[in-house]
Every structure is written in C-alpha cells, then in structure tokens.
Amino acid sequence: xxxxxxxxxxxxxxxxxxxxxxxxxxxxxxxxxxxxxxxxxxxxxxxxxxxxxxxxxxxxxxxxxxxxxxxxxxxxxxxxxxxxxxxxxxxxxxxxxxxxxxxxxxxxxxxxxxxxxxxxxxxxxxxxxxxxxxxxxxxxxxxxxxxxxxxxxxxxxxxxxxxxxxxxxxxxxxxxxxxxxxxxxxxxxxxxxxxxxxxxxxxxxxxxxxxxxxxxxxxxxxxxxxxxxxxxxxxxxxxxxxxxxxxxxxxxxxxxxxxxxxxxxxxxxxxxxxxxxxxxxxxxxxxxxxxxxxxxxxxxxxxxxxxxxxxxxxxxxxxxxxxxxxxxxxxxxxxxxxxxxxxxxxxxxxxxxxxxxxxxxxxxxxxxxxxxxxxxxxxx
Amino acid sequence: xxxxxxxxxxxxxxxxxxxxxxxxxxxxxxxxxxxxxxxxxxxxxxxxxxxxxxxxxxxxxxxxxxxxxxxxxxxxxxxxxxxxxxxxxxxxxxxxxxxxxxxxxxxxxxxxxxxxxxxx
Numbered sequence: 106x107x108x109x110x111x112x113x114x115x116x117x118x119x120x121x122x123x124x125x126x127x128x129x130x131x132x133x134x135x136x137x138x139x140x141x142x143x144x145x146x147x148x149x150x151x152x153x154x155x156x157x158x159x160x161x162x163x164x165x166x167x168x169x170x171x172x173x174x175x176x177x178x179x180x181x182x183x184x185x186x187x188x189x190x191x192x193x194x195x196x197x198x199x200x201x202x203x204x205x206x207x208x209x210x211x212x213x214x215x216x217x218x219x220x221x222x223x224x225x226x227x228x229x230x231x232x233x234x235x236x237x238x239x240x241x242x243x244x245x246x247x248x249x250x251x252x253x254x255x256x257x258x259x260x261x262x263x264x265x266x267x268x269x270x271x272x273x274x275x276x277x278x279x280x281x282x283x284x285x286x287x288x289x290x291x292x293x294x295x296x297x298x299x300x301x302x303x304x305x306x307x308x309x310x311x312x313x314x315x316x317x318x319x320x321x322x323x324x325x326x327x328x329x330x331x332x333x334x335x336x337x338x339x340x341x342x343x344x345x346x347x348x349x350x351x352x353x354x355x356x357x358x359x360x361x362x363x364x365x366x367x368x369x370x371x372x373x374x375x376x377x378x379x380x381x382x383x384x385x386x387x388x389x390x391x392x393x394x395x396x397x398x399x400x401x402x403x404x405x406x407x408x409x410x411x412x413x414x415x416x417x418x419x420x421x422x423x424x425x426x427x428x429x430x431x432x433x434x435x436x437x438x439x440x441x442x443x444x445x446x447x448x449x450x451x452x453x454x455x456x457x458x459x460x461x462x463x464x465x466x467x468x469x470x471x472x473x474x475x476x477x478x479x480x481x482x483x484x485x
Numbered sequence: 486x487x488x489x490x491x492x493x494x495x496x497x498x499x500x501x502x503x504x505x506x507x508x509x510x511x512x513x514x515x516x517x518x519x520x521x522x523x524x525x526x527x528x529x530x531x532x533x534x535x536x537x538x539x540x541x542x543x544x545x546x547x548x549x550x551x552x553x554x555x556x557x558x559x560x561x562x563x564x565x566x567x568x569x570x571x572x573x574x575x576x577x578x579x580x581x582x583x584x585x586x587x588x589x590x591x592x593x594x595x596x597x598x599x600x601x602x603x604x605x
Contacts, residue, residue, distance in 0.1 A: 114514055121513060170495050176503055223507070226515050231524040232536060243504050250500030254493045265492040272563065273493065290537075294526040298539040306545050309552050316559045323566040384527055389511045393504065457548050462596055465555075469585060472562075479569065480578055 163262070170254075174262045179253055183400040184215035190442045197446035218396070225388035233385065234291040241288035242386070242393035248280045249398040252405035257331050259418040259426040271329040274409060275316055278363065281402075282308040285372070285382050288394070292385035300381030303453055304365065304372035310457050311362040311369075314464035318355035321475035322413060325349075331409075335417035344416040351471035353414040355464050360406045360441075362460070364399065367445040371453050407437040547599040551592070558588070 159167035169175055188203060188211065195202030203211030229235055255274045257263040267273070282305050289301020322345055323329055326337045338344055346353045362369040373381030383394050411417055411433040418426035451459070526533045565581055 110516060113516060117514065166492060166495065170492065170499050175496060176500055223510050224515055225511065226517060227511050228519070228523060230526050231521070232526065239508070243501065243508065246504045247497050247500050251493060251497045254496035264496060265490075267488050267490075268567075269488065272560075292526070293537045295528065295537050295539065298537045302539060302541065306548065310548055313552060313555045313559060316556075317562070320559070320562055320566050323563060324569055327567060327570045329563070329567060379527060379529070388515065389507050393507065454544070457545055458596075458600070461548055461551060461599070465592075469589075472585070473582070476578060476582060 166264070169262060169264045174256070174258050174264055175253055176250055179250075179401055179404055180397075182404060183397070184219070185212075186400050186403065186438060186442075187215045187218075187396055188212065189439070190445065193439075193442055194446045197443075215396070219392060222389050222392035227388045227390060228385075230293060230385050232293040234293070237287050237291035238385075239390070241284055241291065242390040242398075245281070245284045245288070245398040246393050246401075248277060248284060249401040249405065251277050252402065255331065256405050256408035257335070257412060257417065258408070258430045260332060262427060263332065266330055266332045268328055268330050270331045271319060271323070271334075274405075275312070279312060281363075288386070289382040292382075294385050296378045296380075296384045297382045299378050300372045300374075300384070304382055306453065307365070307369065307371055307456060307460075308363060310460040311359045311464070314355055314460060314468045315359035315363065317465065317468035318352045318359065318471060319413065320468070321349055321352050321471050324472075324475050324479055331412050331417075334413055335419060338416045339419055344414060344419075346414040349414070349471060349475070351467050351474070353410075355467045355471065356410060356414065358464060359460075360410060361444065362456070364403055364406060364441070366403075366441055368448045368451055369456060370450060371456060374450055403438060403441065404434065407434045407441065410437050545599070547595050551595055 156167065159165040160171065162168055163173065171177060191214070192202040192210070203214035205211060206217040207213030227239075229238055252274060254264045255270050255277075257266060285304040285308070286301045289297040289304070292298075322334065325345070325348070326334050328334075334345075341348070361367075365372050373383060375381075378384075380395075383391065386394055408430070411430060415433045415437070417433075418430040420426070420429035420432075424432075526537070528534075562581070565577060569577065
C-alpha cells in the first residue's frame with residue numbers, strides 16, 4: 106500500500122516535471138533570448154536582495170508582516186497552542202494525550218499532523234460549488250491573519266496602528282460569519298447548513314455585546330487606537346480590568362463565543378451535527394479550517410483582550426515588553442483552553458438569550474457606569 | 486484625515502501567498518481516487534437524499550432584527566465616545582443617555598417576544 110503510494114507520487118512528479126520542462130524548453134528559452142533578457146535581471150535580483158535585507162531588519166514592515174509579530178511567528182505559536190490544548194484536555198480527562206511525535210511528550214505532534222494533512226486526498230463532494238468550497242479555507246485564513254496586523258505586542262513590534270484600530274478589528278471579525286456561511290452552503294450537506302446557520306446566529310448575536318462592551322473603554326481613552334489604550338493604562342497605573350470589570354467579563358464571554366469554543370461550540374457541535382460546518386472538508390482544507398484559522402483567531406482575540414484589559418506590554422522592566430505581552434496573552438489563551446476541558450455545551454436558544462439579554466444588559470450597564478464616572482470627572 | 490491601510494493589506498496579501506503552497510502541495514502530491522460513494526455528501530451512512538436544505542429558524546428571527554437595529558446604533562455610539570472629550574458634557578451626555586434609555590423598552594419587549602415560542 107505505502108510502496109504503491111510512493112511509486113504513484115514519483116510517477117506524478119515525473120509527469121509534472123515533464124510537462125513543466127516542455128513549455129520551458131520550447132517557448133521559454135527562445136523567448137528569453139529573443140527578447141534579449143528584458144525582464145529578469147533588472148527587477149528580480151534587486152527585489153530579492155532588498156527582500157533579504159529587509160528580512161534581517163526587525164524595524165522594517167516586511168520583517169514585521171512575515172516574521173515576528175506577523176504570520177510565521179503566529180503559525181508556529183499556533184502549532185504549540187494546539188499541542189498544549191490537547192495535552193491540557195488530556196490531563197483533565199486522565200489521559201496522556203499526544204505522546205510519541207518528537208522526543209519529549211509529543212512536542213512535534215502538530216507538525217506531524219500538518220504533514221499528514223498535506224499528504225491526504227482533498228475530497229470535493231458531488232454537488233458542491235467547487236470554487237467557493239475550495240476558496241473558503243483560504244478566505245478564512247486571510248481573515249484570521251489580517252487580525253494580526255492590528256494586535257500590538259509592543260510599540261516597537263507593531264504592524265499597524267491608527268485611530269480606528271479597534272473598529273478595524275471588529276470589521277474584519279464580522280467577515281467570519283460570511284465565510285462560514287459560504288463554506289456551509291457550498292458543501293451541499295445538511296449538517297454543514299445546520300452548522301452554518303447556527304454559526305450565523307451565534308456570531309451575529311455576540312458581535313453587539315462585544316462592540317458595546319468596549320464602548321466604555323473608548324469613552325475613557327478618547328481614541329480607538331490600541332496603542333493609546335495601553336498608554337492610558339500606563340498613565341492611570343492600573344489595567345482596565347480593575348476599572349471596567351463588567352466590560353472585561355462581557356468581552357471575555359463574547360470572545361469565547363465568537364471563537365466558537367466550548368461552552369459555545371454550537372456551530373461545530375461534534376455530538377449533534379457531525380462536525381458542523383466543517384463536515385465535508387478533508388485533508389489540508391480541514392487543517393486550515395479546524396486547526397489553522399481558529400487558533401490564529403484565538404491568539405488575536407486573546408492579544409486584543411490583553412491589550413484592552415490587562416495593560417498590553419506594560420510590566421516591571423527586567424522582562425522586555427514583548428515578553429510581558431506574550432505572557433499575559435498566553436494566560437488568557439490557557440484560560441480559554443481550560444474551559445474546553447471542563448464545560449458542557451449550551452443550547453442555541455439559551456445562547457441567544459444570554460447574548461441578547463444578560464450580556465447586552467451588562468455591556469449597557471457598564472456604559473452607563475462609565476458615563477456616570479466621566480460625568481463626575483467633568484463636574485469635578 | 487486620510488489613513489494608510491497598506492500594512493493591513495500587506496498582511497492579508499502575505500497570508501494569502503503563504504497559504505497557497507498548502508493548497509498546491511496536496512493538489513500535486515496527494516492521491517486522487519474518487520469513487521461515487523466517497524464523493525457522496527456525508528449523512529451518517531444513509532444514502533443521501535436530495536440537495537441540502539434546512540429550515541431557517543424563525544424563532545430566532547427577532548434576534549436578527551435586533552442585530553440590524555443595534556449594529557448601526559453601536560457604531561454611532563463609537564463616534565460619540567471617541568469625540569466625548571471634545572464636546573461639553575452637558576451637551577452630549579443627556580442626549581446619549583436618553584437615547585439609550587429610549588432604546589431599552591423596545592429591546593426588553595423584543596426579548597420578551599422572542600421568548601414566546603407559541604408565537605412562532
């Protein structure tokens with residue numbers, strides 16, 4: 106079985122390289138000489154050297170986007186977060202979890218899973234809308250990755266800051282119900298449609314309490330820039346968690362719901378509707394939709410929570426600001442992951458009632474208290 | 486005030502470029518042996534019947550209406566919150582507080598209606 110697979114792969118490779126070589130030799134090389142090498146030399150080499158030199162420079166935008174606060178760092182981080190989540194859930198349930206990949210306690214399990222997913226067949230179900238079905242994982246990753254541009258680990262390593270950063274985060278997040286609905290509808294499966302509609306109700310309902318819960322904070326800061334939020338916490342000398350506990354609670358719960366994590370994992374409820382809106386996805390698409398985008402989103406949301414309520418990169422000096430940010434973010438992520446091991450699942454009508462009733466009221470009460478506070482400050 | 490969103494677009498573009506190989510590698514190397522049964526939609530082992538269809542949950546329709554109303558309002562409240570320190574408090578506070586107070590009774594009524602299952 107395995108031997109024939111390898112043989113098939115070699116055959117496919119040979120076939121592919123043949124079909125690549127034919128057009129290159131027949132058309133590419135003559136065209137290259139006929140046009141007197143016009144394109145490649147003036148552009149490609151300087152571009153590559155500039156790219157390399159910018160990748161060495163931590164202050165450049167290229168470095169930030171590609172390496173440190175950006176994509177590469179977060180993907181590797183996400184691989185370890187998946188491992189930590191599996192080990193944590195296993196310990197709570199008296200299992201051992203991943204054990205064999207890597208020398209110690211299965212540290213390389215996520216990478217092994219990635220290679221496994223890469224070598225698996227991509228199945229597009231009959232009757233599915235092929236283009237939308239295959240592009241949904243990519244769009245989902247792009248939506249999750251765009252969030253990383255807004256989350257600031259420290260003022261030095263910051264991709265993007267503007268007076269509307271917070272709104273930008275919310276607007277990018279509001280793409281995700283759309284992506285989920287596209288994926289669910291294009292699969293042509295009853296379970297995915299049920300899951301997709303549940304996700305639509307859930308994400309749409311929890312967006313409002315989340316947005317309203319940060320209103321009080323915007324009122325205190327007077328700006329929607331995340332750097333300003335941390336600066337104000339620095340000036341006040343205390344995190345907004347203490348000044349706005351109701352907002353922090355509301356934001357945390359809505360965050361867990363927006364991430365579709367366990368007390369609120371109604372759209373992908375494993376025991377009711379197979380895997381919810383991801384049911385028909387296999388191989389690498391499943392990896393991107395199940396292990397890629399949600400974990401990147403988890404990091405982005407936890408980073409936003411840290412920035413808004415825990416003081417972001419602020420902390421006593423011997424530890425550098427970036428490390429403070431990542432320590433706090435890791436604690437938030439760990440708390441969200443621990444929920445998974447200990448809580449059952451809500452019903453969808455309970456979820457909607459909690460979101461529109463309790464959480465929205467909490468957010469509005471928080472807003473009213475903040476207005477009172479601001480009024481008192483202005484009067485004094 | 487013009488804002489430069491290039492870094493955000495760069496981030497999105499780079500994620501797109503970085504994900505492409507993950508899509509292309511299985512397209513080239515992974516086996517492809519489709520069978521009619523493998524391609525059938527998953528329905529827990531039953532032979533699939535018809536295309537996918539689902540009831541739109543009418544019970545939750547009030548919540549979606551609430552969303553349509555409150556989403557716009559919350560963005561307006563953001564605009565007010567950011568410019569709060571620039572305005573005199575006596576001018577804007579009663580307005581917004583009254584606004585939210587006016588908002589509450591219909592909100593409560595809608596929630597009450599959304600609870601009444603026999604209505605739907």
